[in-house]
Amino acid sequence: MKKIEVIQNILEANETIASRNQQLLDKHKVFAVNIMSSPGAGKTSLILQTLARLKGKLNVAVIEGDVASTVDAEKVQREAKAVVQINTRNMPESCSLIAAMIESALKNMPLNNIDLILIENVGNLICPSEFALGEHKRIVVSSLPEGDDKPIKYPLIFIDAHAVIINKMDLLPYVDFDIAAFRRSITGLNPKAEIFEVSCRTGEGIERWCSSILEQVEAKVVRRQKSDS
Amino acid sequence: MHELGITENIVNIALAKAGEAQASKVAQINLVIGEMSGFVPDCIQFYFDSLSKDTIAEGAVLHFESVPTQLRCRDCDTIFRPQDAVWPCPKCGGQSVEIFKGRELYIESLEVE
Numbered sequence: 001m002k003k004i005e006v007i008q009n010i011l012e013a014n015e016t017i018a019s020r021n022q023q024l025l026d027k028h029k030v031f032a033v034n035i036m037s038s039p040g041a042g043k044t045s046l047i048l049q050t051l052a053r054l055k056g057k058l059n060v061a062v063i064e065g066d067v068a069s070t071v072d073a074e075k076v077q078r079e080a081k082a083v084v085q086i087n088t089r090n091m092p093e094s095c096s097l098i099a100a101m102i103e104s105a106l107k108n109m110p111l112n113n114i115d116l117i118l119i120e121n122v123g124n125l126i127c128p129s130e131f132a133l134g135e136h137k138r139i140v141v142s143s144l145p146e147g148d149d150k151p152i153k154y155p156l157i158f159i160d161a162h163a164v165i166i167n168k169m170d171l172l173p174y175v176d177f178d179i180a181a182f183r184r185s186i187t188g189l190n191p192k193a194e195i196f197e198v199s200c201r202t203g204e205g206i207e208r209w210c211s212s213i214l215e216q217v218e219a220k221v222v223r224r225q226k227s228d229s
Numbered sequence: 230m231h232e233l234g235i236t237e238n239i240v241n242i243a244l245a246k247a248g249e250a251q252a253s254k255v256a257q258i259n260l261v262i263g264e265m266s267g268f269v270p271d272c273i274q275f276y277f278d279s280l281s282k283d284t285i286a287e288g289a290v291l292h293f294e295s296v297p298t299q300l301r302c303r304d305c306d307t308i309f310r311p312q313d314a315v316w317p318c319p320k321c322g323g324q325s326v327e328i329f330k331g332r333e334l335y336i337e338s339l340e341v342e
Contacts, residue, residue: 006336188325
């Protein structure tokens, strides 16, 4: 019997593909956002609102990840520059998008004509936190009916997020959700996370979120143009 | 839930390393898995038994070393084990913490013949 030292990250294969995806996106000056949440928190609604507000300002494409169906892809089809639906049901990971799925999706997208890709991950607060996709920003959507304890119950996904969006703010009078406690939990885990309070139903707060995305996409493109010259 | 892809990676890494060492059999795979990583050992074992069939890793024992979660207080640097779901620092009461240990997910070593 012989012992071989290995010390190799089991997720390395995914991370290698993720960084290859990011290089491809960077080459085409495309900014990618990975949108994660539990089922029903409002990922698709946020995407629809974002598409409507950014229309005429950015060319936005969408990658829809779902275990099954094309319901979400159909909803966003009209406003998006390109839509790719990924169904994870028969794939090695059915509960999350992984970098290899994004790699194939990118092959079917006109990257030269796209500024921003919104990636809607599978609704799940556990698995997507483990898999990098090659995105530039990771955001978590949390909605009031889910309760204010989600960051405490599912810390990993919040720890790695660049921004947290609190959706369904219009329901505040009807649910017991302590906004201050939720914000304290997020800031404790992840002091750098930006927090947005929105309602995709009424449009409240969407303007601020879209300005922030627009600013980040433009900053990235300008910065790259400068470094190219 | 998402152990299948992970287990495929474990089998691939083990077979590659055993191949490099010109081993004829993988007897044991020593894995280090953090408590927070969200992977379930029983589930990895279940997939492993099926994925390793007809390879030199068939029948290998998976040994899991679990790394307990430890947090570090950003205010006073104290390292502590979280109690239940609330995470304030036991020394200064600070609520700003980072994960110090518990997210590990790697193959530490192989035992081969």
